[in-house]
Amino acid sequence: xxxxxxxxxxxxxxxxxxxxxxxxxxxxxxxxxxxxxxxxxxxxxxxxxxxxxxxxxxxxxxxxxxxxxxxxxxxxxxxxxxxxxxxxxxxxxxxxxxxxxxxxxxxxxxxxxxxxxxxxxxxxxxxxxxxxxxxxxxxxxxxxxxxxxxxxxxxxxxxxxxxxxxxxxxxxxxxxxxxxxxxxxxxxx
Amino acid sequence: xxxxxxxxxxxxxxxxxxxxxxxxxxxxxxxxxxxxxxxxxxxxxxxxxxxxxxxxxxxxxxxxxxxxxxxxxxxxxxxxxxxxxxxxxxxxxxxxxxxxxxxxxxxxxxxxxxxxxxxxxxxxxxxxxxxxxxxxxxxxxxxxxxxxxxxxxxxxxxxxxxxxxxxxxxxxxxxxxxxxxxxxxxxxx
DNA sequence: GGTAGTAGCCTAGCTCTCCTAGGCAAACGA
DNA sequence: TCGTTTGCCTAGGAGAGCTAGGCTACTACC
Numbered sequence: 001x002x003x004x005x006x007x008x009x010x011x012x013x014x015x016x017x018x019x020x021x022x023x024x025x026x027x028x029x030x031x032x033x034x035x036x037x038x039x040x041x042x043x044x045x046x047x048x049x050x051x052x053x054x055x056x057x058x059x060x061x062x063x064x065x066x067x068x069x070x071x072x073x074x075x076x077x078x079x080x081x082x083x084x085x086x087x088x089x090x091x092x093x094x095x096x097x098x099x100x101x102x103x104x105x106x107x108x109x110x111x112x113x114x115x116x117x118x119x120x121x122x123x124x125x126x127x128x129x130x131x132x133x134x135x136x137x138x139x140x141x142x143x144x145x146x147x148x149x150x151x152x153x154x155x156x157x158x159x160x161x162x163x164x165x166x167x168x169x170x171x172x173x174x175x176x177x178x179x180x181x182x183x184x185x186x187x188x189x
Numbered sequence: 190x191x192x193x194x195x196x197x198x199x200x201x202x203x204x205x206x207x208x209x210x211x212x213x214x215x216x217x218x219x220x221x222x223x224x225x226x227x228x229x230x231x232x233x234x235x236x237x238x239x240x241x242x243x244x245x246x247x248x249x250x251x252x253x254x255x256x257x258x259x260x261x262x263x264x265x266x267x268x269x270x271x272x273x274x275x276x277x278x279x280x281x282x283x284x285x286x287x288x289x290x291x292x293x294x295x296x297x298x299x300x301x302x303x304x305x306x307x308x309x310x311x312x313x314x315x316x317x318x319x320x321x322x323x324x325x326x327x328x329x330x331x332x333x334x335x336x337x338x339x340x341x342x343x344x345x346x347x348x349x350x351x352x353x354x355x356x357x358x359x360x361x362x363x364x365x366x367x368x369x370x371x372x373x374x375x376x377x378x
Numbered sequence: 379g380g381t382a383g384t385a386g387c388c389t390a391g392c393t394c395t396c397c398t399a400g401g402c403a404a405a406c407g408a
Numbered sequence: 409t410c411g412t413t414t415g416c417c418t419a420g421g422a423g424a425g426c427t428a429g430g431c432t433a434c435t436a437c438c
Contacts, residue, residue, distance in 0.1 A: 005386095006386080006387090025214070028423090028424065028425085029424080029425070029426090030423075030424060030425080031424095038386090038387070038388090039387075039388065039389080040424085040425080040426090041387090041388075041389080041390095041425095041426075041427085042386070042387050042388070044425090044426070044427085045385080045386060045387075046386090049425075049426075050424085050425065050426090104343070104347055105347070106346075106347040106348050107348070109348075109351065112348065112351070112352070113352070117349075117352070118352065121352060121353075136355050136359065136360075137363070139353050139355045139360065140355070140359070140360040140363040140364060140367075141367075142353075143341070143344075143350055143353075143357075143360045143364065144337065144341075144360070144363075144364040144367055146340070146344060146349065147336070147337050147340030147341035147344055147364065148333065148336050148337050148340055149340065150340040150343065150344055150349075151335065151336030151337055151338065151339040151340025151341070151343070152332070152333075152336035152340070154293070154339065154340070154343070155332075155335060155336055155339060157295075158293055158294070158295040159295050159296075159298075159301065160306075160335065160339075161332055162298070162301070163301070163302070163306070163307065163310060164310075164328050164331075164332075166325050166328045166329070168332075170325070170329070171325075171328065171329045171332045171333070174326070174329040174333075175329060175332065175333040175336065177376045178329075178330075178333055178371045178375065178376060179371075180376075181371055181374065181376040182367045182368075182370055182371040185370065185374070186367065187366045187367060187369075187370040194415095195415080195416085217394090217395065217396085218395075218396065218397090219394075219395055219396080220395095227415090227416065227417090228416075228417065228418080229395080229396080229397090230396095230397075230398085230416090230417075230418080230419095231415070231416050231417070233396090233397065233398080234414080234415060234416075235415090238396075238397075239395085239396065239397090379438100380437105380438095381436100381437090381438090382435100382436090382437085382438105383434105383435085383436085383437100384433105384434085384435080384436100385432100385433085385434075385435090386431105386432085386433080386434090387430105387431085387432080387433090388429100388430080388431070388432095389428105389429090389430085389431100390427105390428090390429090390430105391426105391427090391428090392425100392426085392427080392428105393424100393425085393426085394423105394424080394425080394426105395422105395423085395424080395425100396421105396422085396423090396424100397420105397421090397422090398419105398420090398421085399418105399419090399420090400417100400418090400419090401416105401417075401418080401419105402415105402416090402417075402418105403414100403415090403416085403417095404413105404414085404415080404416095405412105405413085405414075405415095406411105406412085406413080406414090407410100407411095407412085407413095408409100408410090408411090408412100
C-alpha cells in the first residue's frame, strides 16, 4: 500500500496550522491522522504522545517568532528597536493565536534550553544596549519588558480589555511610550 | 439510597482545589464524581457540561482574588497601594496556580460582565487616584499595570525566567519601582 | 540481484472522558 | 397522604489516547 509520506516536520506544521484555527487544546492526534489520511495509531511511530506534539508546536512557534523579531530588529536601535520588537511580537501572537498559546506550555529545562527561547532573551537584551543599563537592572528590565508584552497580548486575546471602549492599539502604543520612558530613566535603588 | 449532598457550590470548591493540585486541564467531571462518591452522569444534573465547571472555577477565583485585593488595598494610597495590590495578585496566583490558570479562559461577554472582573478594574483605577492621571491615560495605565502583573506572574509560573539566576522576587520589586516611576511621570503625547 | 533489516503503515483492542436517555427513590409541599 | 420535584442511578454511544503485534514497501549491503 502507498505510503502517505508522513514526517515529524509535516505533522508539526499541520498541527500548528490546526492550532491557529481551532486552538491548541483541540489539536488531537486523531484529527491530525485524519488530515493525513492515515490511522491515528500510525502517528505514534513519529510522535511520542499527544503532549510531544504540542511541545513541537511550541518549539516551531518559538523559532518562527525569533526569526520575525530578528528581522524586525535589524538596523534599529533605541526606542525604534523597542517598538519594532514589540510589534513583531504582538503581530505574531495575533496572526498565530494557537501557536502563541502553545508557547505557554512549560517545557522541561533541557528542551527549553535547546529552544529558540534563548535567542529571544538575547535579542531582548540587545534592545537594552540603547538604554545603558547594567546588571542586575538589565535583567530586571528584560523581565519587565517581556512581562508587559506577554501580559498585554494575552489579556487582549482573552478579552481582558473588552469592558473599556478605548482601542487597544492606542493603549498599546502608549504602553510602549511608557516602557521607553522608564527604560530611559530606570529608577535607581 | 442515601443522597451524597452534592451542590454546585461544593462541586466548584472541590474542583478549584483539584485544579490547584493537578492543573485545570486535568479537572475532569469523572474525577470530581469519584471524589464525591457518585457516578459522573449524576453531576450533569448540577453542571451543564465540563466547560461550565471550568467557568465556575474561574468565577470563584475572580471573586476570591477581588476580595484579597480589596483587603490589601484598604487604607493605602499611592505606591503603597500599588505594591499591596501587586503582591496580593502575585501571592494569590502562586498559592492557587490552578485557579489562576482557570481565570485565563475567556468568558462570554455577559458572564464576564457579571463576574468580579469588574471589581478588579475598579480597584485598579482606584490605585491611579494617587497618580493624578486623566483619561485616556488612565485607561492606558490600567491596561499596562494589569499586563505587567499578569505577564510577570504567568511567565514566572511557566518558567520563562529560569534561564537567568537572578531571584524573581528581586526583579518583581524592581519592576514595581519602575511601574511607580512611570505612573508618577506618565509621558505626555 | 538476492536478502536482511528497518521504516511506515495497518488492525484490534484497551481505558478514559464526556454526555444523553430514561428510570427510580427520597424529600418536600400542599 | 399524595403528587411533584430533586437527586441519584444504570446503560450506552462517541471520541480521544495509547499499546501490541503484524504485514509490506523500501534500502543497504554483500
